Amino acid sequence: VTHERQHRGLTAASLTNTSYDMEPLKSGKKIPTEQFLPASDAKKLQKKRISFRAMVAIGLPTALAIIALVTGLLVWHFHYRYNGRVRKLFSGYLTISSQTFSDAYENSNTTEYKELASKVSKQLKSIYGQVRLLSKNHVGSNVQGFSEGSNNGIIAYYLSEFNVPESQVSAVDEAMASLDGVGNARKSRRGFGRRTDNSLIIDGMTSGAVDARLAGRNLKRSVKRSHHAHGNQTDIIRSPGFPDSAYLPNLYTEWQIRADPEHRMRLEFDVLDLEKDCRNDFIKVYDSLAPSEKQVIAEKCGYRLPGEKICGEKPPKTVYTIKSNQATVRFHSDLSYVSEGFSAEFEAFEPTNPCPGRFQCDNDLCVSPNLQCDGYNDCGDMSDERGCTCNETQIKCMNGFCKPSFWRCDGVNDCGDNTDEENCGNCKAQEFRCRNSRCIPAQKQCNGYNDCGDGSDESQCEKSIAVHCSALTYKCKNNQCISKLNPMCDGETDCADGSDEAECKCGTKPYKSSRIVGGKDSNDGEWPWQVSLHVKTQGHVCGASVISNRWLVTAAHCVQDNEKFNYSQPDQWEVYLGLLNQGETSKSTLKHVKCIISHPLYDHLSYDNDIALMELDSPVTLSQNIWPVCLPEATHDFPAGRSVWITGWGKLREEVDAIASVLQKAEVRIINNTVCSKLMDNGITPRMICAGVLSGGVDACQGDSGGPMTSTESNGRMFLAGVVSWGDGCGRRNRPGIYTRVTEYRSWIREMTGV
Structure with a gap:
């Protein structure tokens, strides 16, 4: 946990009575988490009388020192300011498989710790030395701590500092990303394995830029402290100076807290008092011994309401207008602290002009004027699409609506009166x-x-x-x-x-249920065929679907090698079945991969034939949380306009890096391939199936690859209609998601697996 403060003005209780305790896990590793560090009390300075002779003796060297200091500052200012140097901090971790973890590596004062830290620093220098842009700007690297990795290996957490010309900041970011193997918009994150000397074997490296607020030169970093929390034990930590003095400005403090093996920690903040500006005062919790932005668990800053879970249904485009200046709203809730919460938004308006600068819908919703007459029902009551004059890119429906021209003759009655499906060379x-x-x-x-x-x-x-x-x-x-x-x-x-x-014996949900971009949290057991594929030391990479107690279906592009990593090798993968929350993998079933079969005709340029099979090393026990999805026969018809479901732990928005913690679900519509091909620049083959919400906002994204697109068929069973493959960005308007059409591969799947 890190806490940073830049301005005065906070009362003494910025954080009080913070406690954490331990609870056992059925299985798991040590989970390191950063915490706050207390600062020493400020010392009082006292004035003393000094004789004139002493003043001369002291003043001359002091003046010379000041001159030297000013000269140095001018040189620094000229060299760094005018050459635009920027301080960049990167944090991350290395996975070391050639060393065995021991308790000595928890204490930074031990000989074992210092020797290994020195080797890691040299290894980082060697890795950066292979990239000229990094080596010439590298200032130094420091190990922040060690923790236990898989198979009793070691994870080394580090900070690396670079002094970079302002014009080359983006290039350095890209160079660091290349070491980490970050993929493009629809591909998984890529790692690498290498051995750089005779004593350490590095299985993987993950790094990312440190939060710019923590990299400021004016921050005073206090002494870092570590603590080992034990089972059935509750400890209390307090913010620096509490309760006797205010939190000092420009102070960055840390705690590192470790758990016992097979335990996890619960961290509770009883009191939070933060400044409104998140740039000046914030708290961050990391699942890491270094402040790695890829491992942020939570951040608190500004004025916030209590962290209440909101998971109810939001009525579509519903607005209630009260034409007076008073209103009484009554909420009804149960007594649960962890079930559904509630949320409401309100806006005051001038009765004579309720939507200044915007279009007023008949239901009193205000929308952007750019959304009027665009063919989409943005108001929810179609009032933004009435009385429109269609342009050359639209279909003029007989009922007066205008629809995008690419919806013509797609087999779906988009106009509502079938105008868009007439004169299509079809039947009379x-x-x-x-x-x-x-x-x-x-x-x-x-x-x-x-x-x-x-x-x-x-x-x-x-x-x-x-x-x-x-x-x-x-x-x-x-x-x-x-x-x-x-x-x-x-x-x-x-x-x-x-x-x-x-x-x-497939496609049924044991539980009845009431990011995927634009999606919402799934319920436990709601999608029992959903699988999370992890690359060892890298975490979640792709999704997959259970089709039997031994076989999974995923995307071929998830298991393709590159110059840095052998994704086609079964021993690189960990399979988590029955998983809901990525932070609770210990609650799921872990399996390993025996065999990977990628489709022999997969084309990495067009993503044609983007399908692969994985065989587990041993059969999994089927249960209410792990159950196969039904495979459709080659003749199964998934018509355009059919609503289908997509699920996964991928990115919640295109512009962010973090993946979802809880399995996301979203409903989309199958889109005619002819229409889809026009929208996607003729990049669609007959072995692909398109689905999405053409108005935008709902789509699969990076990290969802290989996951299922399922359709509810007769008798309520769910069939695997598609496998998440590729797309142009995530959730963009008129850019649907592209999926591998499973019906085209039914014979191949049966031949390879017997399923």
């Missing part, structure tokens, strides 16, 4: 359009005969019939083909041999 009025594009008289639908030839005119009827087999019909195990659309596992036996209902 009173005709039925078959899936094979044939047109038949509408009265022939559901007449018991296969008039289309592919059975589609009988596919959604009360009774299924036997038809000639084609690429669009479902084939039973006895080689009989039936007309019914998507008959597999719908709760009704349609095949004479019952094979359509024979393998249906």
